[in-house]
C-alpha cells in the first residue's frame with residue numbers, strides 16, 4: 529500500500545486526519561470530517577492550487593500588499609491598508625472546486641479525483657468590491673467582465689498565458705463580490721490566498737482568485753488558458769474552447785455526511801449539507817431507499833444567507849439491512865438536483881443525487 533502522504537509545508541497547520549491528501553497542491557476534507565457546523569473550520573477546509581503557493585512571507589505585512597485596480601474611471605494601486613478604510617462586510621459563502629464530485633465520472637475525467645470534500649462554508653471579511661469601484665469612479669463604459677489576476681511568481685521559460693491564474697466573471701458579480709483579508713475571523717493565510725483574495729459568492733472556487741494583485745473591468749474575458757479553454761463544460765472527448773459554458777455560478781447540491789457506513793437498527797439521525805449556489809435554498813429531501821420515497825429534512829442552525837450552506841437532519845427509523853441513503857436539494861426557483869450525471873469531459877459541476885448517496889449497513 530502507498531504511504532499516506534504528509535501535508536505540504538504551506539498547509540502543515542491543517543488537521544491531517546480530517547483530510548485526504550491527493551497531492552501537494554490538492555487536499556480534500558474527508559466526508560466524515562465535514563460535520564454538522566454551518567461554518568467549516570479553517571484547518572479542515574480543502575486546498576487546491578493550480579500553481580505552487582507563494583512563500584509564507586507574503587503575509588508578513590498584509591496591509592502593505594498591493595492590488596492594481598483597472599478598467600475604472602480612476603485606475604489606482606491600493607494597499608490592503610487602503611482597502612480597510614473603504615468599507616467592510618462579512619459574507620458566508622460556500623467555496624467549492626468546479627471538479628468536486630469528479631471521482632464519480634465513469635469515463636475517468638482527468639484531474640484531481642475529488643469526491644465530496646472539495647467544498648466548505650466560509651465566513652469572508654473584506655471590502656465590498658462595489659465600494660472600491662464606486663470610489664474609483666465606476667467601471668469604464670462597455671466593460672462586461674471583472675478579471676482578477678493571482679499573485680504567484682510564474683516559473684521562467686513558459687508562456688505566462690498558459691499558467692497564470694487569471695479569471696473573468698460577468699460584471700453582474702460586482703453586486704456581491706468582495707476583496708477579502710479575513711477568513712473565519714482570522715487574517716487570511718497564504719494557504720487560502722492571503723493577504724487578499726477575490727471572493728465571488730456562489731461562484732465556483734476557481735473564480736475566487738487568491739493573492740489577488742490585479743482587478744480589471746474588461747470588455748472581454750481574459751485569454752489566459754485557465755479561462756479560455758480551462759474550466760469549460762463540454763462533451764466527453766471535446767477540447768475546451770471559449771464558446772462553451774464557463775464554471776461561474778454553482779448549481780444546487782447536497783450530500784449526506786453521516787452515517788456513512790454502518791448503524792444500529794431503530795432511530796437514526798441522517799445529517800448532510802446543502803446549498804443553492806447563488807440562489808437561496810428551498811428544501812432538502814432525503815430518501816433511505818435509494819430514491820423510491822422521500823421525506824423533507826429539517827435545516828439545522830442559523831441561515832447565514834443565500835451563499836452559505838445549510839446543514840440538515842432527518843430522523844429515520846431504519847430496519848436491519850442495507851440502505852441507500854440519498855439527499856436532493858431544491859432552490860427557491862425550483863431548480864433541483866438531477867438523479868444522474870451530466871457527462872462532461874473534465875467532470876465539472878456534478879450535482880446528481882444518485883452518485884452522491886451512501887450505502888449504509890444497519891445491524
Ligand code: MSS
Nearest residue numbers: 574575576577578625626678693733734738
Ligand atoms: N487562486 C490562485 N491565485 N491560484 C490558484 O491556483 N486555484 C483556484 C482558486 N483560486 C487558485 C486560485 C481553484 S481551482 C480553487 S478550487 C480555489 O482557489 C481553492 O481555494 P482553497 O482556498 O480551498 O485552496 Mo477549483 O474550481
